[in-house]
Amino acid sequence: MSDQTRKEILDELAKIAAEAMARGEDGWKALVLMGVPVSVATEAWLIADEAKTESWWQKVERTIDGEIIRKAIGGDA
Numbered sequence: 191m192s193d194q195t196r197k198e199i200l201d202e203l204a205k206i207a208a209e210a211m212a213r214g215e216d217g218w219k220a221l222v223l224m225g226v227p228v229s230v231a232t233e234a235w236l237i238a239d240e241a242k243t244e245s246w247w248q249k250v251e252r253t254i255d256g257e258i259i260r261k262a263i264g265g266d267a
C-alpha cells in the first residue's frame with residue numbers, strides 16, 4: 191500500500207474520530223469499536239485531536255488580534 195493511500199485512510203478515520211468527538215463521544219473508542227487496530231486508531235485520533243487543538247489556537251489568535259485592533263482604533267475608550 192502506498193504512503194498516500196495510508197494517509198488518505200488515516201485522514202478519513204480522523205474525520206470519523208472528530209465527528210464522534212463533536213458528539214461528545216470518545217473518538218478513539220469509536221474507531222476501535224469499528225475494528226480499527228489500536229495503533230492505527232491512535233494515530234487517527236491524534237490527527238483529529240491535533241486539528242481540534244489547532245482550531246482552538248486559531249480562535250485564541252483571532253480573539254487577541256481582534257482586541258489589538260479594537261485598542262488600535264480606540265475601541266476601548
